[in-house]
Amino acid sequence: MNAPGLNLRIATVEDVGTILTFIKELAEYEKLSHQVVGDEEQLRKTLFGDRPAAEVIIAEFGGAPAGFALFFHSYSTFLARPGLYLEDLYVSPKLRGHGIGKKLLCRLAEIAIERGCGRFEWSVLDWNESAIRFYENLGAEPMEGWTVYRVAGDTLEKLAKSE
Amino acid sequence: MNAPGLNLRIATVEDVGTILTFIKELAEYEKLSHQVVGDEEQLRKTLFGDRPAAEVIIAEFGGAPAGFALFFHSYSTFLARPGLYLEDLYVSPKLRGHGIGKKLLCRLAEIAIERGCGRFEWSVLDWNESAIRFYENLGAEPMEGWTVYRVAGDTLEKLAKSE
Numbered sequence: 001m002n003a004p005g006l007n008l009r010i011a012t013v014e015d016v017g018t019i020l021t022f023i024k025e026l027a028e029y030e031k032l033s034h035q036v037v038g039d040e041e042q043l044r045k046t047l048f049g050d051r052p053a054a055e056v057i058i059a060e061f062g063g064a065p066a067g068f069a070l071f072f073h074s075y076s077t078f079l080a081r082p083g084l085y086l087e088d089l090y091v092s093p094k095l096r097g098h099g100i101g102k103k104l105l106c107r108l109a110e111i112a113i114e115r116g117c118g119r120f121e122w123s124v125l126d127w128n129e130s131a132i133r134f135y136e137n138l139g140a141e142p143m144e145g146w147t148v149y150r151v152a153g154d155t156l157e158k159l160a161k162s163e
Numbered sequence: 164m165n166a167p168g169l170n171l172r173i174a175t176v177e178d179v180g181t182i183l184t185f186i187k188e189l190a191e192y193e194k195l196s197h198q199v200v201g202d203e204e205q206l207r208k209t210l211f212g213d214r215p216a217a218e219v220i221i222a223e224f225g226g227a228p229a230g231f232a233l234f235f236h237s238y239s240t241f242l243a244r245p246g247l248y249l250e251d252l253y254v255s256p257k258l259r260g261h262g263i264g265k266k267l268l269c270r271l272a273e274i275a276i277e278r279g280c281g282r283f284e285w286s287v288l289d290w291n292e293s294a295i296r297f298y299e300n301l302g303a304e305p306m307e308g309w310t311v312y313r314v315a316g317d318t319l320e321k322l323a324k325s326e
Contacts, residue, residue: 023240038243046244046279053245054238075217075235077186077251080201081209082216088240102325109314109323116209119315120322126308139318145289148306151272152282155302159283160272162265 006100008107011056011068013048016040018065019056026090030125054087057107059100067091069104071111079118084108086122105138123148169263171270174219174231176211179203181228182219189253193288217250220270222263230254232267234274242281247271249285268301286311 011019020040027036046053054072058065067090074083086108091100112120121143124131151159174182183203190196209216217235221228230253237246249271254263275283284306287294314322 020243023243027241032241035241038239038241042243046238053236070238070240072238073216073235074237074248075209075233075250076201077233078190078195078198078201080183080186080205085237087238106322106325109319112319113323119313120319121311121313123309123311126310132312135312138314138322140312140314143311143313146286146311147289148284148286148309148311149295149298149303150282150284150306151301151303156272156275156283159269159301160276162269 005062006066006098006103007060008057008103009060011047011058013044015056015058015065016043016048018058019043019047019068019070022065022068022090022092023088025092026088029090029093030128057104059091059104061095061098061100066095066098067100067104069108071108073115073117074119074121076118081116081118083119083121084112084115084117086120089122101134102138168225169229169261169266170223171220171266172223174210174221176207178219178221178228179206179211181221182206182210182231182233185228185231185253185255186251188255189251192253192256193291220267222254222267224258224261224263229258229261230263230267232271234271236278236280237282237284239281244279244281246282246284247275247278247280249283252285264297265301 017040020043024036027033047056054070057069059067069086070088071084071086074085076083089101089104109120124135180203183206187199190199210219217233220232222230232249233251234247234249237248239246252264252267272283
């Protein structure tokens, strides 16, 4: 059952403004605002076009948007099953402490199970101790011993052309 | 142009046996064989069914399968664009040194650009120094400061039910 005044719903194209605002607020909290280059048009095209690249759930509290979760499906070759990867989880600072973040995570776990996913994962900044405590209290385990490598921008173009 | 004798092609359902063999060989190399629980039927269903959860490229060398790459699409909210995530890259040990791994990475970079992806990422085991050198020589950068958290098995069921 939802907490009083709390409602989760699938985002629609009408929500792109809200989603971009939340993305910017999250980036500010993560001290990564300089990395935000997306705009409403790009969000509309990639999330609500012909081939949506990710899915978004909006949390409403007292009838107004309070936070969001954006996720996509990963894949585990060891399990031979898809996974669910949570790219962003965000709750407005003034609305924290109402269980909104936990509610979003529970809903995503439900979706993962409904869709036959073997795992549910997300990345956390190592300095974000309150988030780490919150996730560990829910039973999440850190994947120690792995590092993500990335190619982007000019390096990506160069790699593509080096064939 | 492909190196002599080297050919890359999209995997079909006929390749599930080869793919499973490669997954098991990769797991053995990673000292993670105990985590492999998938089988051919699960691979067939999740990779070649109605809703393929990932894509696979097979590398052939001298006409026989030599390795594979399995990937799916991620999403970056900061870029408001999809990304390409390489889950597994594997080349048979006896066929290393022919540029097959690099060829697979170049092809994936090409696909990433064709599909409008802003980044191309994968995870590496921290002890795998030869892989790290290989990736860094291609310009890949480690994403320091982030840790992946995971919920799976009973913990995932419990989280889904705690709503």
